[in-house]
Amino acid sequence: MAEVRLEGLGKSFGTSRAVTGMDLVIADGEFVVLLGPTGAGKTTTLRLIAGLERPDAGSIRIGEEDVTGLSPAERDVAFVFQQYSLYPHLSVFDNLAFPLKSPARRWSAGEIDARVRDIARMVRIDHKLDSKSTKLSGGEMQRVAIGRALVREPSIFLMDEPLSSLDAKLRADLRLELKRIQSEIGATLLYVTHDQIEAMTMADRIGILAEGHLTQIGSPREIYTAPANLHVAARLGHPHINLIKPGLLPCQSMPDGVRTIGARTEHILVEAAASVAQGNGRVDWIEHLGDQNHLHILVDGQKITLLADPYSGFKAGDPVSVSLKQPLFFGADDRRITDV
Amino acid sequence: MSGLSSAHSVVEPGIWSKRIAGTLVVIYALITMIPLLWIFATSLKSPPDSISYPPKILFTPTVEGYCNLFTTRSRQTQDYIESLGPPANVCEEIARDRSMVVVGASKYWPRFVNSLVIAFGSTFLAVFLGTLAAYGFSRFKVPLADDLLFFILSTRMMPPIAVAIPIYLMYRELGLSDTALGMILLYTAVNVSLAVWLLKGFIDEIPREYEEAALIDGYTRLQAFVKVVLPQATTGIAATAIFCLIFAWNEYAFAVLLTSGTAQTAPPFIPTIIGEGGMDWPAVGAGTTIFLVPILVFTILLRKHLLRGITFGAVRK
Ligand SMILES: Nc1ncnc2c1ncn2[C@@H]1O[C@H](COP(=O)(O)OP(=O)(O)OP(=O)(O)O)[C@@H](O)[C@H]1O
Ligand SMILES: [Mg+2]
Numbered sequence: 001m002a003e004v005r006l007e008g009l010g011k012s013f014g015t016s017r018a019v020t021g022m023d024l025v026i027a028d029g030e031f032v033v034l035l036g037p038t039g040a041g042k043t044t045t046l047r048l049i050a051g052l053e054r055p056d057a058g059s060i061r062i063g064e065e066d067v068t069g070l071s072p073a074e075r076d077v078a079f080v081f082q083q084y085s086l087y088p089h090l091s092v093f094d095n096l097a098f099p100l101k102s103p104a105r106r107w108s109a110g111e112i113d114a115r116v117r118d119i120a121r122m123v124r125i126d127h128k129l130d131s132k133s134t135k136l137s138g139g140e141m142q143r144v145a146i147g148r149a150l151v152r153e154p155s156i157f158l159m160d161e162p163l164s165s166l167d168a169k170l171r172a173d174l175r176l177e178l179k180r181i182q183s184e185i186g187a188t189l190l191y192v193t194h195d196q197i198e199a200m201t202m203a204d205r206i207g208i209l210a211e212g213h214l215t216q217i218g219s220p221r222e223i224y225t226a227p228a229n230l231h232v233a234a235r236l237g238h239p240h241i242n243l244i245k246p247g248l249l250p251c252q253s254m255p256d257g258v259r260t261i262g263a264r265t266e267h268i269l270v271e272a273a274a275s276v277a278q279g280n281g282r283v284d285w286i287e288h289l290g291d292q293n294h295l296h297i298l299v300d301g302q303k304i305t306l307l308a309d310p311y312s313g314f315k316a317g318d319p320v321s322v323s324l325k326q327p328l329f330f331g332a333d334d335r336r337i338t339d340v
Numbered sequence: 341m342s343g344l345s346s347a348h349s350v351v352e353p354g355i356w357s358k359r360i361a362g363t364l365v366v367i368y369a370l371i372t373m374i375p376l377l378w379i380f381a382t383s384l385k386s387p388p389d390s391i392s393y394p395p396k397i398l399f400t401p402t403v404e405g406y407c408n409l410f411t412t413r414s415r416q417t418q419d420y421i422e423s424l425g426p427p428a429n430v431c432e433e434i435a436r437d438r439s440m441v442v443v444g445a446s447k448y449w450p451r452f453v454n455s456l457v458i459a460f461g462s463t464f465l466a467v468f469l470g471t472l473a474a475y476g477f478s479r480f481k482v483p484l485a486d487d488l489l490f491f492i493l494s495t496r497m498m499p500p501i502a503v504a505i506p507i508y509l510m511y512r513e514l515g516l517s518d519t520a521l522g523m524i525l526l527y528t529a530v531n532v533s534l535a536v537w538l539l540k541g542f543i544d545e546i547p548r549e550y551e552e553a554a555l556i557d558g559y560t561r562l563q564a565f566v567k568v569v570l571p572q573a574t575t576g577i578a579a580t581a582i583f584c585l586i587f588a589w590n591e592y593a594f595a596v597l598l599t600s601g602t603a604q605t606a607p608p609f610i611p612t613i614i615g616e617g618g619m620d621w622p623a624v625g626a627g628t629t630i631f632l633v634p635i636l637v638f639t640i641l642l643r644k645h646l647l648r649g650i651t652f653g654a655v656r657k
Contacts, residue, residue: 052552072555079556084549089571098567102558152557 001188002063002155003028004049009058011044018044020212022058026156029186031179032217033199035235036209042192043082045209046158049190051075062155073104078149080159085145086133092144093129096120099152115151122181123147139170146178150185157182157189163198171195175202196236200224208232230334233262239294239305241328242268248299249280251324255337262328265306269323270297272314279319286316297322376632383625390621405622407431408615409448409630413440448627451609456634457520458605459588462527466584467577469528470535471543475565477536478543479551489540492533500530501593508597518603526594531584538583542576543569578645582638589635606631 009022019041026032034042047053049060051072059068067075078099086095096116100107107115120126123143128136133144142162149157162178163171179202182189193199199206200220207217208231216228227233233241242263246254251261273279281299286308295308299322308314329337353361382390384401413435421441427433435442473492477485507526508517516522546569554564570577596608610627613620639646 050552050556052555072552073558073560075556077556079553081549081553084547085553087550087553087568098554099557103563104558148553 001028001153001186003061004156004188004190005061006045006049007059007061009045009048009060010056011041011048011053012056017212019048019055022212022214024207024214024217026188026190028188031182031187031189031191031202031204032207033191033193033203033205034207034209035193035196035199037235038194039211040209041212042209043160044212046079046160046190046192049075049156050077050079050158073102076152076154078152078154078157080145080149080157080162082160082162083165085162086136086141086148088132088134090133091129092120092125092131092133092136095133095144096129096147096151099148119147119151122150123177138166139174142166142170142174146174146181150181153185155188157187157191159189159191161193162191164194171198178202196238200236208235226338227262227328227336229336230260230262230330233328233330233336237264239265239307242304242306244302244304248302249322249324251327255329257331258329258337259332260330260334261324262330263304263324264327267324267327268304268306269325270295270306270308270314271321273319273321276319279321281320281322283314283316283318283320286314379625379628379632381625382621383629385622385625387615387620387622390625402434402622403430404434405620405624405626407434407442408620408623409613409626410446411435411442412444412446413438414443415439416441446613447604447609448606448613451604451606452630454520454599454603455589455605455607455631458523458527458603459585461520461524462531462588463581463584465524465528466531466535467539467581469532470539470580471570471573471577473532473536474539474543475569477540479548489537492536495529495533504594504597507594511598518599518601520603523595523599523603523605526598527584527588527591531587534587535580535584538580539573539576542573546572575645578642582642582646585638586635 004026006022006024009019009024010017011019022045024032034045036042044053048055051067051070051074055068059066061067062075062077087098090098093116096119097112099105100112100115116129117126120129123146125140125143125147128140133141136144142165146159146162149159163174166174175198181187182202191198191202203220205217206220206223208215208223210231216223216232218226223232224236227236230243234243244261244263246258246261249261249263276282281297281304284296284298284303287294287296288310291310293308293310293312295306295312295314297304297306297320304322314320331337381399383405384403385396385399386402386404389396389399390405407430411431416439418439421436421439424436424441427436432442476482477489482488511517511522514522516525550568550572551561551564554568555561559567590607591605592607595605599605599608606627610624610631611619613623613627615623
């Protein structure tokens with residue numbers, strides 16, 4: 001395992017700039033998640049690090065070595081692709097053994113066999129070693145794909161939405177397992193996802209990508225509680241952060257120059273009001289999600305959505321009084337105003 | 341669900357459609373097989389039976405056609421024949437019944453071997469070159485790729501025989517007339533365009549991620565091609581090989597024009613089998629029957645791939 005350092009990395013395809021000026025240091029043994037909307041340049045970043053694309057600008061270091069000009073084989077990285085993760089013509093065993101059988105590595109058949117069986121146990125696929133890879137379920141395929149990356153002990157693991165094609169339950173299981181394996185072997189891992197729950201639960205640090213720029217990088221807590229700008233704030237939190245104009249809701253101590261206020265559930269106080277005249281809004285409807293409810297409130301024609309206790313007792317049409325406590329303030333340039 | 345809607349499943353044809361389709365296929369297969377069966381039957385007839393009118397459906401089978409195909413015979417006086425010892429084999433016996441003796445092997449076997457060498461040689465070359473070219477077109481930024489591909493296809497737009505005379509003159513100048521090498525080059529040139537186009541389609545369908553994964557796993561581009569692309573392209577390669585082989589195996593016009601002696605293939609040779617008093621139809625039948633065997637075997641061996649291959653990768657898994 002090694003530290004990976006990206007400096008001023010840039011890549012364009014024709015006129016479209018997929019990645020621009022990316023600076024990122026992934027420490028040895030760190031789990032970094034890149035989060036961003038579709039087309040943000042997440043896959044391109046991974047492909048640049050793997051050597052599948054040549055950067056137009058900047059450099060990539062793995063450990064002590066500048067690998068910017070090296071071929072993929074010389075970089076010693078492992079890649080789990082967004083799709084097409086297994087060789088369809090090979091069995092599970094051969095898929096796992098494939099990286100070890102490369103002529104560049106001179107492993108004996110016995111060593112390969114032992115290593116493959118170890119890894120198969122680790123990703124819990126050892127009962128299917130002789131199956132054809134096309135005969136596996138989606139979750140099993142993804143385990144093998146992750147196993148294929150793990151057999152090699154590379155300097156960094158690059159994973160491109162490895163869990164995106166799975167159902168919610170499997171995703172949750174594999175998420176935990178992947179995190180367990182990563183901390184077990186102390187792997188350096190750069191992981192790409194759309195899914196904020198994956199990002200929040202697995203990452204040591206999260207990097208938020210928008211239109212090829214790394215907008216912010218920090219611990220999940222930092223990204224959630226102290227987003228650098230509106231874009232980052234809008235990426236995290238469920239339900240989505242409420243963006244409202246200053247003055248719509250009562251709020252103590254508002255700094256100057258605020259153009260937008262971002263309010264999540266924990267920033268909003270809702271109390272039942274005795275009558276419409278006393279409150280400043282009313283409950284529009286309540287969305288029942290099982291373990292929790294989404295409360296949709298209308299204030300002056302603007303909709304505000306927040307999480308609510310299922311036993312809070314609100315009904316549609318109830319008058320409420322809504323106020324803010326220490327919400328996020330954004331200025332005219334959409335950056336968060338920090339000196340409150 | 342009512343009975344009606346379940347009887348008309350969208351994906352599963354009903355029992356009657358299956359039966360009708362099955363019957364049609366069987367009838368069609370029988371009709372297409374009649375010429376083959378006719379040829380095979382002729383090969384087992386005696387020369388008089390083979391030209392009797394109306395044709396004989398029931399006859400006493402004989403291997404005379406096969407004997408005549410593989411041997412040359414000469415007519416001898418009855419006294420001479422009687423002075424010989426007992427016949428060494430069944431062909432000798434048949435010949436003597438017709439007042440002839442076997443004097444040697446015919447040219448059928450060398451011609452057949454020529455056909456094997458030329459057809460399989462050119463098929464191998466066309467598929468080999470076609471696979472490499474198709475891979476290149478599919479994976480790399482080739483300058484003018486579309487124009488090149490169109491050019492390659494355009495060689496197929498006129499009947500090859502239209503260029504017979506220039507090729508004949510070229511071959512004469514180059515000393516390629518009547519050589520196996522010349523025929524292999526010619527058939528390869530005709531087939532390679534088909535091979536490039538067919539194989540490009542198949543290779544385009546193989547996601548690049550597989551090779552990229554192999555590159556990252558420490559393989560070179562060539563190793564990745566051999567270990568990852570080729571195994572997944574077997575269906576396409578098999579289908580292409582059969583198309584190329586069928587063309588090269590059956591090709592008649594160029595073979596007549598460019599080969600007459602040492603490099604002559606079986607198709608121009610078979611019609612020249614002359615018996616006493618005209619064509620020796622049983623021998624022609626025998627020659628044709630044997631000629632069909634290699635392509636039949638090859639097709640049956642690759643049948644699994646061919647069936648999937650002729651859907652042009654539409655149903656890959
Ligand atoms: N090979 C390519 N040729 C041209 N443009 C490309 C190529 N690869 C990526 N792009 C462009 O670069 C941008 C970033 O693409 P990238 O695949 O990195 O996005 P992503 O963040 O991985 O998105 P997703 O979440 O949908 O996978 C996109 O606008 C895409 O159209
Ligand atoms: Mg992507």
